[in-house]
Structure formats: structure tokens, C-alpha cells
Amino acid sequence: xxxxxxxGIGVFAGAGVWLLLRPRTFQVIIxxxxxxxxxxxxxxxxxxxxxxxxxxxxxxxxxDLARFADPLPQALVLTAIVISFxxxxxxxxxxxxxxxxxxxxxxxxxxxxE
Amino acid sequence: MTAADHLIVLPVxxxxxxxxxxxxxxxxxxxxxAAISLSSLIGLLAVAGQLLVLGExxxxxxxxxxxxxxxxVFVADQLSAAMxxxxxxxxxxxxxxxxxxxxxxxxxxxxxxQFLLMGLDGAFLTGDLFNLFVFFELLLAASYGLALYGGGxxxxxxxxxxxxxxxxxxxFFLIGVSLIYGVTGTLNMADLALRIPAIDPSDxxxxxxxxxxxxxxxxxxxxxxxxxxxxxxxYAAASPPAAALFSILSKLGVVAVxxxxxxxxxxAEGGGEFLAWGGMVTLGFAIxxxxxxxxxxxxxGYSLLASSGTLLAAIGIGSAAAAGAALYYLVASTLxxxxxFLLIELVQRARVPGADMLAVTAxxxxxxxxxxxxxxxxxxxxATMALLGLSFAACALVIAGLPPLPGFVAKFALLSAxxxxxxxxxxxxxxxxxxxxxxxxxxxxxxxxGVRIFWGGEGRIVPRVRVIEMTxxxxxxxxxxxxxxxxxxxxxxxxxxxxxxxxxxxxxxxxLGR
Numbered sequence: 208x209x210x211x212x213x214x215g216i217g218v219f220a221g222a223g224v225w226l227l228l229r230p231r232t233f234q235v236i237i238x239x240x241x242x243x244x245x246x247x248x249x250x251x252x253x254x255x256x257x258x259x260x261x262x263x264x265x266x267x268x269x270x271d272l273a274r275f276a277d278p279l280p281q282a283l284v285l286t287a288i289v290i291s292f293x294x295x296x297x298x299x300x301x302x303x304x305x306x307x308x309x310x311x312x313x314x315x316x317x318x319x320x321e
Numbered sequence: 322m323t324a325a326d327h328l329i330v331l332p333v334x335x336x337x338x339x340x341x342x343x344x345x346x347x348x349x350x351x352x353x354x355a356a357i358s359l360s361s362l363i364g365l366l367a368v369a370g371q372l373l374v375l376g377e378x379x380x381x382x383x384x385x386x387x388x389x390x391x392x393x394v395f396v397a398d399q400l401s402a403a404m405x406x407x408x409x410x411x412x413x414x415x416x417x418x419x420x421x422x423x424x425x426x427x428x429x430x431x432x433x434x435q436f437l438l439m440g441l442d443g444a445f446l447t448g449d450l451f452n453l454f455v456f457f458e459l460l461l462a463a464s465y466g467l468a469l470y471g472g473g474x475x476x477x478x479x480x481x482x483x484x485x486x487x488x489x490x491x492x493f494f495l496i497g498v499s500l501i502y503g504v505t506g507t508l509n510m511a512d513l514a515l516r517i518p519a520i521d522p523s524d525x526x527x528x529x530x531x532x533x534x535x536x537x538x539x540x541x542x543x544x545x546x547x548x549x550x551x552x553x554x555x556y557a558a559a560s561p562p563a564a565a566l567f568s569i570l571s572k573l574g575v576v577a578v579x580x581x582x583x584x585x586x587x588x589a590e591g592g593g594e595f596l597a598w599g600g601m602v603t604l605g606f607a608i609x610x611x612x613x614x615x616x617x618x619x620x621x622g623y624s625l626l627a628s629s630g631t632l633l634a635a636i637g638i639g640s641a642a643a644a645g646a647a648l649y650y651l652v653a654s655t656l657x658x659x660x661x662f663l664l665i666e667l668v669q670r671a672r673v674p675g676a677d678m679l680a681v682t683a684x685x686x687x688x689x690x691x692x693x694x695x696x697x698x699x700x701x702x703x704a705t706m707a708l709l710g711l712s713f714a715a716c717a718l719v720i721a722g723l724p725p726l727p728g729f730v731a732k733f734a735l736l737s738a739x740x741x742x743x744x745x746x747x748x749x750x751x752x753x754x755x756x757x758x759x760x761x762x763x764x765x766x767x768x769x770x771g772v773r774i775f776w777g778g779e780g781r782i783v784p785r786v787r788v789i790e791m792t793x794x795x796x797x798x799x800x801x802x803x804x805x806x807x808x809x810x811x812x813x814x815x816x817x818x819x820x821x822x823x824x825x826x827x828x829x830x831x832x833l834g835r
Contacts, residue, residue, distance in 0.1 A: 253503035290458045308474045316478040
């Protein structure tokens with residue numbers, strides 16, 4: 208389980224960084240999204256990789272910390288998802304505005320020599 | 322809880338409520354929106370002033386009355402009170418300046434300023450690491466809107482870079498926070514300060530890695546070399562009131578580094594050398610930038626980088642006295658650079674577009690064009706130009722650090738703090754030389770620009786400047802003057818703030834209620 212999780216985060220982060228360094232704005236925004244998936248998964252699994260455990264206490268059941276997942280990283284990841292969603296939407300608008308104003312989708316607003 | 326305790330949360334609640342209220346007001350009712358915004362800012366100033374007076378003792382506000390390590394707390398100590406006051410002053414100046422023209426240049430200026438202030442105040446006051454992230458994102462979201470404010474190709478292009486870089490920095494922030502949480506199991510800053518020294522040596526490197534990743538996010542904001550290349554072009558392209566407000570954003574990065582590094586590692590772990598040398602490289606880069614800047618906006622941007630570099634280096638060298646002097650320099654330089662950003666727009670109305678570039682190019686090629694003698698010998702400088710010239714000179718004095726304005730007092734205090742320990746290290750000597758050279762470079766660059774603008778005759782138009790645009794510049798410069806006159810108490814206050822940061826027992830005990 209740990210290996211799958213770390214590989215998944217690594218692939219997301221690697222792809223995200225690669226795309227982030229590309230010259231087209233669309234590639235950059237996809238790269239940012241992938242990188243933020245990697246970070247979200249990373250936060251999520253900072254509460255340890257455990258299967259089949261709920262992050263809340265069931266009424267009546269004995270309270271034993273070993274039976275529960277840590278709820279805090281789940282709350283954190285929810286906040287992080289919402290924030291990165293909102294800022295990505297904003298970036299998308301700026302990206303479209305830049306495309307309209309400069310007539311190119313290059314991140315510098317003009318074509319480089321490639 | 323007494324009424325005084327609730328003061329701590331007001332710097333966040335007041336701008337939030339005001340911003341939300343302004344969003345509801347019809348877009349064309351500028352006078353009403355300005356009135357709401359200004360009255361909130363005056364209220365904010367009063368609250369911040371009161372916090373400053375009460376700041377002698379650290380005060381804690383537990384949101385929802387959840388006790389400290391579990392709930393989120395706001396902490397008002399001397400540093401956060403001073404920074405909240407500084408933010409409120411800049412907000413007032415930017416809002417006043419926008420009344421003349423800029424509030425009509427696009428939608429929702431006043432609401433964006435209020436939300437930016439909310440994020441700033443929250444980030445200064447919060448005692449929780451994840452809450453700090455949330456407030457960072459809030460102020461960044463508002464700053465994206467302000468960086469784009471007014472529209473145009475240049476703003477959209479530089480904002481695109483600004484947004485992408487800050488989103489990436491936010492990802493680093495999250496990685497750092499979650500690494501620290503994963504090892505220590507807490508996000509409360511005071512609790513972290515207690516737990517980090519006690520963690521298992523095998524996990525220690527993880528916490529240090531987390532803190533280093535976290536620092537990247539702050540240093541991107543502060544504009545440390547090589548993370549600060551975006552700063553001059555973004556700030557130069559932003560509308561003047563937005564740029565004036567942004568001059569405190571980079572200081573937020575510095576303050577966050579100062580607070581967290583001293584709290585978590587008590588200034589140890591080799592971070593100091595990194596900050597010191599990183600700050601000095603930033604300063605060197607900024608000196609080159611200041612000298613080569615071809616327009617005033619970039620000149621101001623590089624001056625901001627220079628002040629960030631000085632601050633980081635002074636903090637990194639590490640004594641409480643140096644940190645206190647650095648905090649005084651932070652306040653003085655923020656006020657001076659904000660006034661300069663506002664002044665640039667007024668001054669540039671006197672110039673034919675593109676004349677800056679022409680002037681520098683003409684200088685380089687020896688084409689001064691002074692072959693034709695001026696016929697009018699004693700042209701009286703119109704009152705507007707005299708006023709602008711005086712303000713420009715005052716900004717130059719603050720930024721370059723010449724007497725009688727507080728830039729000089731700040732640099733003097735900083736240099737004397739650097740020279741106090743015996744023996745003086747190599748880093749301190751280098752910083753001393755760089756600070757002096759950066760003052761000279763700013764003076765040369767500002768002098769060159771000033772001569773071109775105010776004495777160069779070609780294509781000059783006497784600008785139409787309204788009183789309401791001159792008021793915030795005068796206000797900021799008057800505050801600079803007040804900082805010089807009241808330098809004794811101001812430095813003493815900030816020295817106490819720095820000592821409290823260097824010996825954080827009081828902070829930790831108050832937050833955790835021990």
C-alpha cells in the first residue's frame with residue numbers, strides 16, 4: 208500500500224513539474240493541477256496509510272485511538288482542495304485573458320524561438 | 322473574556338464584513354463605497370493603535386473558546402500589533418489615492434483592498450500553521466485581483482507569472498506544513514515550539530526538511546534570490562495603489578520567516594547562515610537591478626528587493642539587537658517604498674510616454690541633446706512640480722538611507738548592531754559593505770531619475786495632480802518624519818518585539834495557558 212501511494216504521488220508530482228516548466232499556458236495549468244493532486248494526496252497520507260478506519264467515533268463503541276484514522280489531515284486536505292480549485296479557476300480566466308490580449312498561448316505572451 | 326480580548330479578532334472581522342458589504346453595493350456608487358471603505362479603515366487604524374498600546378503583554382484569542390493546542394488561536398504580541406498597524410496605514414493610503422481615478426478603473430477595488438487587509442492581518446495574528454496557509458491564500462487571491470486591476474496586456478502578462486509562481490509556492494507551503502504535522506502531530510505554533518526540540522533524532526531531519534520547504538514558500542513572497550525574479554515586473558505593472566499595498570506583502574514573508582524560525586529552532590540549525598548569505602546575494606542582485614532599471618516602476622521594485630535582502634541578511638546574522646533594528650528598517654522602508662510607488666504615477670504624468678527609455682539610451686550614447694541653449698533662463702518651477710520634487714527627494718532619502726529621514730536611523734541602528742559583537746564575522750562585514758553600497762546605488766539611481774524628470778526640459782508637461790492624490794504620499798512621508806522624531810520610542814518598542822521573538826517562552830506560555 209505504501210509503495211503504491213508513494214509511486215502515485217511521485218508520478219503526479221513528476222508529471223506536474225514537467226508540465227509546469229513547459230512554455231504553453233494550457234500545459235502549465237494542467238501541470239499545476241497535477242502537482243496539487245500530488246500535494247493533496249501527500250497531505251492525506253500524512254495521517255498514516257491505514258485501511259478501513261473511519262475518522263470519527265461511533266456512538267457506543269469503545270474509544271480506542273488505534274481504531275480511528277486521524278481526522279485532521281482529512282480536514283486539511285479538504286481546505287487545500289477547495290483553495291486550489293478556486294485559484295485554478297481564477298488562473299484559467301487570466302490565461303484566457305492573456306490569450307485574447309496577446310494572441311498567443313505562450314507563457315511570456317510572445318513566441319520564443321523553439 | 323473582556324472587550325479588550327475581542328479587539329484581537331477585529332482586524333480580521335472588520336475588513337471581512339466591510340468587503341462583503343461593499344460587494345453588495347451597486348458598482349457605480351463610488352462615493353458610498355469609498356465612504357464605507359474609509360470608515361472601516363479608520364476603525365481598523367484605531368483597533369491597531371489600541372493593540373499596539375496593549376501590545377506590551379502578549380494576548381491570546383481562542384476562536385470558539387477551544388483551548389490552545391486543539392483550537393485555532395490568534396496571538397497579538399508587539400510584532401503582530403505593529404505589522405497590523407502598518408498594513409492599516411498602507412490600506413488607508415492606497416484607498417485615499419484611488420479616490421481620484423483608480424477606483425473607477427475597474428470593478429471592486431475597495432472590496433479587494435479590504436480582503437487583502439483581512440488576509441494580511443490574519444496572517445500576522447494567527448498562531449496556527451495551517452490557518453497561516455489559509456490567510457496566505459486569502460491575501461494572495463485578493464492580490465491576484467489587485468495585480469490584474471486596471472487590465473491591459475502588461476498587467477495580464479505579469480499577473481500570469483505572478484499567479485503561477487504563487488500557486489506553486491502554496492504547494493510548497495502545504496508540503497512543508499504536512500511534513501511538520503506528520504512528525505509532530507500538531508499545528509499550533511507554540512505547541513510546535515515545545516515539541517520540535519523533543520522529537521526523536523531519527524525524525525528530526527524530516528521536520529527540518531519540512532521547515533525548509535515551508536521557508537521556500539515564505540522566501541518566494543519575500544523575493545529572495547533566486548526566487549524573486551517575478552517581483553519587479555509584477556510590481557511595476559500593477560496599478561500604483563495596488564503596488565503600494567504590495568510593498569507590505571514581501572515584508573510578510575520576512576516576518577513569517579523571522580517568527581517561525583526563531584520559534585521552532587530558536588535561531589539555530591544553520592538556517593541563519595543560509596538566510597544571511599541568501600539575503601546578501603539578494604541585496605547584490607537588487608543593487609545591479611536598481612542601477613540598471615530603466616523605468617521608475619522597476620526601480621521601485623528593485624528597491625523593494627534590496628530592502629528584503631537587507632532584512633533577511635540582518636535577521637540571519639542573528640542577534641536580537643540586529644533583528645530589532647531590522648524591524649525598524651522594515652517599517653521605514655515599507656512606508657518609503659509605498660510612497661514612492663504612489664508618487665511614480667503622479668510624476669510620470671509629467672513625462673512623455675517612453676521618455677524614460679529614451680533618456681537612459683540617450684545618456685548611454687552621449688546624445689544629451691543639450692546643443693541648443695535654453696532661451697528661458699529662470700523658468701519658475703510650478704508649485705505642483707516643486708511639491709512632487711520635494712516628495713521625490715524625500716522618498717529617495719528614505720530608500721537610500723540618508724539623514725534626516727528614518728532610512729538613515731534604521732541603517733545606522735543596523736550597522737551599529739552588526740558591529741557590536743566581538744569578533745565581527747565575515748558575514749557581518751560583507752553585509753555592512755553591501756548595505757552602504759546599496760544606499761549609494763539607490764542614491765545614484767534615484768538622483769539620475771530625479772534629474773531627468775525634474776530638471777530635464779524636454780517634452781515636459783506640468784502634471785495635473787489632485788490634492789486627494791498628494792495626501793496619501795504626504796501622509797506616508799509625514800509618518801516617516803514622525804518615525805525619525807520618535808525614533809527612540811519606536812526602536813525601543815521594536816527591540817522589545819525582537820527580544821520577545823528571540824526568547825519565545827512568554828509567547829509559548831501565554832498561548833498554551835501554562
